[in-house]
Amino acid sequence: MVEINFLCVHKKLRLKRMAPVLIKEITRRVNLEGIFQAVYTAGVVLPGIVSKCRYWHRSLNVKKLLAVKFSHLGRNMTLQRMQRLNRLPEETHIKGFRVMRESDVPKAFALLTQYLKKFDLAPIFTQEEFEYLCQNRSNIVSSFVVEQEDGEITDFISYYHLSSTIMNHQQYNTLNACYMYYHAASRTPLPDLVNDCLIHAHNNDFDVFNALDLMDNKEFLEKLKFGVGDGNLQYYIYNWRCSQMNPEKVALLLQ
Template identity: 50%
Template structure:
């Protein structure tokens, strides 16, 4: 609370100039929902890139090139998001980055790096991908912005606003005028504030590395017993999703996501890209009724390990992140318990989930504990009249 009210008072020299909901407008009921600024003719969009400080240059990344992908991977592995105590840092894999950045209709020009001119060292990165996001009754063609990163040695020099303006310009050039993004920091103005929950799968390692602590009046052996899971899944007809399931899964997920205020508008191509299993990137399972062979339920999680910083015996935390889950026949609680069981079989240390969609209905019962960080969701150039509850959000960004 203290942190939140402080940050509402803070000046945002950059964000105050941008078409986003401003803190001063919170609660102003004269403002309507929808775009803040109208599109300008494409001929009026700035044709040249923004100026970078001397000695730096823009590079459009070809993430299919092994060398480029490696450079991006290394920048992020050493400089991307850390927890508040600097104990862990996200370590997106190269395969994951290729998947995350190349959905149907992606634009290579939206994968933007900054290099030092003389050495060609990559020192900053930002990306966009196209997405159709439904906001209430309206499907909006947006960019999802992610992987904003400035090398640790170049921080607080106002490079981030230049990166953001440049990606905005390149999105405008494709005639798109809205964006969605998430961040751990508070900016003007979240459309929703969510929380991560964590389900221990390997409690001993999590405690050893300082990810979690032994509960009050708990011993290690009682803790291990508390988090023990069955060896194999329980739901009859629970199996890995396959390519021929794409039409059925698309129908299931479209119907399900229609109940949320903000959610992606997935078609079969999107489902094939985002939900078909890819080893160590995305896992998806469904329930095919043994009698009718109908697909009735679906669950998925993506793989995002974190480096463990400065620990003598462990260097990698293997984490699964809940993605999209749909239950129509199998209770969501049972479906997610099966997801935990497969994640354990696959040797993940922890299973993470946000309190979005209907996740609150299983988090406590399946022994997830609340994390300390918050995740704020934002829209660019689209005003929401009120903040949404996490359960009104049907969107998960990577």
């Protein structure tokens, strides 16, 4: 199955039926490789939704998010109070929590493979694919593990980086965002793992940490002060009949 990650059309060519032409061409090329199904996501509602997920956002740099109008102060809320409510510790607190090394890949891969079996829509990675997608790379992805005192790797978590350009702002030109990626917790509670990820992201100058309400993510969203967003992400599968499912049954993340 093919993953369709990006479909981009120049502003001047939008609303001119270019998207169907691009889709038809990529379908032709994929079919030549003997592949006849694809999965993709879209912010718009199209026929044949497989699942509908909601974005949640955790503020890391409150002042900047307010300045660029990504966030807004609610009634009876001040900047100082909002900063205090979203303040994070400077140090992670899980014993053995550290950046994933190349030598950790087989154990982290085994953890994730076992975890993904519980979901109805999930990828089946090879170890090479997992390493390519989740190995730490500057400005692309950050991955972590929890190592016990006996050397056992019991937990894995990752997030990917995706910054956006801020238009027409005198002070800021980039919004540094990161997104919850794949994770597998066998011993450490998931909210604790994510909290240490938030601390790491904040210490590395990210402005906002985003997550979808799929997999087991609802365990930590409200607890860790994520706010529900106003955008949905719809999942679609091309040329494959599939019943609609709740976000909790989805474990496929398309960057």
